[in-house]
Amino acid sequence: MSDLPEDLTNPELVAETELAFEGALRPHTLAEFVGQKKVRGQLELLLTAASMQGRTPDHILLAGPPGLGKTTLSMIVAEETGKPLRMTSGPAIQHAGDLAAMLSSLMPGEVLFVDEIHRMARSAEEMLYLAMEDFRIDIMVGKGAGATSIPLxxxxxxxxxxxxxxxxxxxxxxxxxxxxxxxxxxxPAELELVISRAARLMGFEISADAIQVIASRSRGTPRIANRLLRRVRDYFLVHQSVGDRSAVDAALELYDVDTLGLDRLDRAVLRGLIERFKGGPVGLSTLAVSVGEDSETIEAVVEPFLVRAGLVSRTPRGRVATEAAWNHFNLSQPNVL
Incomplete structure (x- = not known):
């Protein structure tokens, strides 16, 4: 007999669980949101004060690396204020007219979420200044000397x-x-709470030490933790395993996630830096070419975690592999004269 729970072996229950999981994975209130304690406290104060005064909350900017909960917090702001949420992204707003059409259709108190707002077109940014400050926009009608500005x-x-x-x-x-x-x-402790909650919503049991393993390899990011948990769940299902540490280790090894949370591209960059350039220093573009990736991908996706993990240093002469990087591959760092 299988040791897997019925939720993972019954197709109908699996389908229902997946739908429930997708809808319930994101917390709906600040009280349910795990981590970011200081930000949660600040947001709670801001929203509560606005509610007590009967006004629309101030505009909010959420800054930080991908996968930390910016979109989820925007949904929570709308949920806590009881107002509708309109979602868009900076790259989708390439003309001032796109923004004008969106702003003019907003209901009183509605929350407008703009992801990657730094990628919005400059003309739309300039229109947004007046909209944020005075809740109005100026629309230009006509061209040349006959053009007229109409306030809306x-x-x-x-x-x-x-x-x-x-x-x-x-x-x-x-x-x-x-x-x-x-x-x-x-x-890691906060990520363990995130993983435990997600596993409960997915309807399968996983041991505490297995959760610790996933948390330790999630690069401090809830989105990655949830993604790894789903791949581990798939492994349990296919191999008829129980949620113990050995099965988690096997699943993450299959998906090329090592003990530090490094994936295939991370290791390719480190090995290229160590084996081809003797640890550096080496320029970003040269390093990117050596591993067959775009330099922007290396700089924006790979490098931030490697630097934060103490595996790579950025110097004026280029990127350098640290002693920790050499040790991770069980290699001896050459003496530097």
Whole structure:
């Protein structure tokens, strides 16, 4: 007989569980949200004060690396205020007219979430200044000397902007947000809570030490933790395993996730740096070519974690593999004269 719970062997129950999981994975209130304690406290104060005064909450900017909960927090803001949520992204707003059409259709108190807001077109950014401050926009009608500016009043709304690169936002836009939250990476204990909750929603049992293994390899990011948990769940199902540590180790090894949470590309970059360039220093573009990847991918996706994990140092002369990187591959670092 299988040791798997019925939820993982009955197709109908699996389908229902998946649908429930997709809908319930994101917390719906600040009380359910795990981690980011300081940000949660700040948001709770902001939303409560706005509710007590009967006004629309100030505009909110959520800044931080991908996968830490910016989209989830925007949904929570709408849920806590009891208002509708409108979602879009910076790359989707390439003309001022796109933004004008969206802003003019907002209901009073509605929450507008703009993901990757730093990638919005400059003309739309400039229109947003007046909309955020005075809840109105100026629409130009006609061209040339006969052009006329028509003011259009907007319903009060709350803009929630999310960005992974706050430094790319122009100062006039950044200064118009009433509150800026900087999301931090999660510690393993917080990730264990995230994984435990997700496993419970998925309807299968996993041991505490197995949860610790997943948390330790999730790079401080809930999105990665949930993704690894689902792959581990698939492994349990296919191999008729129980949720113990040995099965988790086997599943993560199959998916090329090592003990530090490094994936195939991470290890390729480190090995290239160590084996081809003797640990560096080496320029970013040269390193990217050596592993067959785009330099922007290396800089934006791979390098931040390697630097944070103490495996790579960024120096004026280029990237350098640290002693920890050599040790991770059981290699001896050459003496540097």
């Amino acid at each position: 009043e907007l319903a009060p709304f709350t803009l929630v902007g999310a960005t992974t690169r706050a430094g790319l936002l122009p100062n006039p836009l950044r200064d118009r947000f009433g509150f800026t939250a900087h999301l931090e990476f999660y510690d």
